[in-house]
Amino acid sequence: LRRYGRRFQLTASDLAVVLAMGMVGAMVPTSGLMGFFLGVIATPFYFATPENGWAEYFHPHIVDWLAPRDEAQALTWFFDGPPDKVAIPWRVWLTPIAWWLVLIAAIVYVSLAVAVILRRPWSEHERLVYPLVSVADELMEEPEQGRLPRFLRSGLFWVGLAIPLGILGWNILSFFWTLVPSVNIAGQWFYLARDFPRFRTRINFFTLGFAYLANLEVLFSLWFFYLVVGLEVFFFNRFGFKIKGAEDSWSSADPASGWQSFGAMAVMVFWGLFVARHHIRDVFVQAFRGSGERDHQEMMSYRAAVFGLIGGTALIFLWLHAAGMELQMSAMWVLGSFIVYMGVARIVTESGLIYVRAPMTPQVFSVYVVGSQELSNASMTVSGFTYAFLSQGKGLFMTPLVHAARLAETVSGDRRKMGATLVWSVLL
Numbered sequence: 001l002r003r004y005g006r007r008f009q010l011t012a013s014d015l016a017v018v019l020a021m022g023m024v025g026a027m028v029p030t031s032g033l034m035g036f037f038l039g040v041i042a043t044p045f046y047f048a049t050p051e052n053g054w055a056e057y058f059h060p061h062i063v064d065w066l067a068p069r070d071e072a073q074a075l076t077w078f079f080d081g082p083p084d085k086v087a088i089p090w091r092v093w094l095t096p097i098a099w100w101l102v103l104i105a106a107i108v109y110v111s112l113a114v115a116v117i118l119r120r121p122w123s124e125h126e127r128l129v130y131p132l133v134s135v136a137d138e139l140m141e142e143p144e145q146g147r148l149p150r151f152l153r154s155g156l157f158w159v160g161l162a163i164p165l166g167i168l169g170w171n172i173l174s175f176f177w178t179l180v181p182s183v184n185i186a187g188q189w190f191y192l193a194r195d196f197p198r199f200r201t202r203i204n205f206f207t208l209g210f211a212y213l214a215n216l217e218v219l220f221s222l223w224f225f226y227l228v229v230g231l232e233v234f235f236f237n238r239f240g241f242k243i244k245g246a247e248d249s250w251s252s253a254d255p256a257s258g259w260q261s262f263g264a265m266a267v268m269v270f271w272g273l274f275v276a277r278h279h280i281r282d283v284f285v286q287a288f289r290g291s292g293e294r295d296h297q298e299m300m301s302y303r304a305a306v307f308g309l310i311g312g313t314a315l316i317f318l319w320l321h322a323a324g325m326e327l328q329m330s331a332m333w334v335l336g337s338f339i340v341y342m343g344v345a346r347i348v349t350e351s352g353l354i355y356v357r358a359p360m361t362p363q364v365f366s367v368y369v370v371g372s373q374e375l376s377n378a379s380m381t382v383s384g385f386t387y388a389f390l391s392q393g394k395g396l397f398m399t400p401l402v403h404a405a406r407l408a409e410t411v412s413g414d415r416r417k418m419g420a421t422l423v424w425s426v427l428l
Contacts, residue, residue: 012140013411017418019136020404021425027400028426032391033104038078040388041067041096046075061378065099066323066385068092103319104389108426110312111341111398112419113305116298117283119405121276122349131213131352133406140410164205195237197230197253210352218350229257250393252359261359265343272346299408299419323385324378332369333386336362344395345402358393362386397426 001008010018028034044067048054068074074092082088122128143149151157167183174182187201211219233254236242243255252258273280286295287306295302313334320330340358347356363383367375389396404422408415 011412012142013413015140016136016407016410017421019140020400020407020418020422023132023400023403024397024422025425025428027391027397033389033396036390037100037388041100041385042075042078045070046079057377058381058384061324061376061381063323065095066382068096099319100388103316106312106315106319107389108397108423109308110316111396111401112300112422113309113312114342114398115345115401115405116300116305116419117280117302117309118276118402119298119408121279122346122402123406123409125276125279128349129214129352130349130403130406131210132348132354133403134213135210136407137410160209168205192230193234196234206354207352210354214350214352222351229254229261232260233257247364248361250357250361250390251364258359258364262339262365265359266339268346269339269342272342297409297415299405299415299422301416320382320386323382324376325382326370326376326379329366329370329375329379329383332366333362333383336360336365336369339365340393341395341398344393345399348395348399349402356394358395361390361393 026032044054044058044062048059069092070076071092072089074089077083077086077089123130138151139149141150147153167185170180171182171185174180185203187203189198189200191198233256236254236256241256243259247255247258252261283295283302284306287303290303298305300308317330317334320333321327325333340360340362344356344358347353363386367380367383372380401422404418408418411418
């Protein structure tokens with residue numbers, strides 16, 4: 001298109017906005033938000049049976065606006081499909097969805113505010129690698145007039161593209177045509193020894209590609225501490241040491257290593273904030289006094305970020321309390337979510353790993369810190385509902401928003417418009 005005029009050309013700024021919108025918007029469908037949200041809030045009333053006793057234990061603690069009821073078979077039709085020519089009973093869904101969207105909007109805004117506040121210390125002061133964005137920078141480089149981009153003129157690029165694309169394409173063909181043998185890249189699980197955690201031999205082309213750009217110290221830590229934890233779990237299992245209490249299926253397989261890893265993540269998060277303390281102080285000074293750090297290079301003003309962070313956090317806290325969660329558990333849940341969201345974002349920013357799950361969920365963290373015997377049934381019930389936006393413990397919106405803030409550095413126009421564009425991508 002560039003040959004027909006530069007007005008048809010997508011500039012580096014255009015491509016950065018497109019990529020940022022895609023990264024943020026991809027957190028909404030499937031295993032991001034919607035893969036859990038509607039199913040979780042519809043579960044308590046649809047799956048209640050006399051055998052599981054949910055009507056006795058859970059239903060009295062569910063406020064009217066928290067979950068849809070099975071009125072006019074609304075939930076039955078949701079899970080089983082409605083009869084022909086029957087309209088969706090929106091009246092049952094609108095109120096709970098509206099209130100949940102208020103909470104989700106607060107989480108998105110708080111994540112965007114944190115991403116804006118931490119962009120400069122992470123990108124400019126600590127000079128984190130951002131492997132996912134480093135590749136994008138190469139792909140978005142504007143070529144000379146009339147020539148292909150530089151990466152398309154590289155033979156190594158085509159070799160690197162052909163290997164994973166060829167194998168994946170071949171396996172797609174084998175799926176539809178059974179006479180074609182597939183290439184096994186999924187690997188298999190195996191154990192080094194009895195009671196040792198299992199390993200998987202899967203080949204992941206994304207990990208191979210992006211890990212090449214990560215720091216060697218980070219890459220060393222990934223496999224070294226994985227083995228250390230494996231040895232620890234092995235000895236715990238052999239000696240019969242076990243922390244009592246069940247974890248959820250989204251936390252570490254072993255409670256002891258899960259708590260250790262979560263503690264390490266908490267130290268990493270708060271140490272990072274301590275390192276950036278001078279910048280954070282200047283950001284708050286500018287927000288309250290109008291002087292200090294300049295924010296014209298950010299996706300939103302520091303005033304909007306700081307007051308949005310404070311107001312959004314308060315809204316999350318009050319929403320949980322209004323739903324029935326006690327104050328002490330609400331505080332621990334918000335703290336645990338902050339550690340998970342920031343910790344996962346930091347790990348992805350430094351390692352380039354696309355899929356990272358936290359070692360412990362905020363739900364487990366808050367229950368164990370406060371103590372289940374100290375919590376009311378309503379608090380435990382609301383805690384179960386918060387799995388509606390768990391996103392497999394991947395940090396939900398903060399991880400892509402942190403990368404979007406880094407991509408904003410390549411935008412030559414008004415970066416405030418980019419922040420608004422990201423919000424619109426989530427809404428759409």
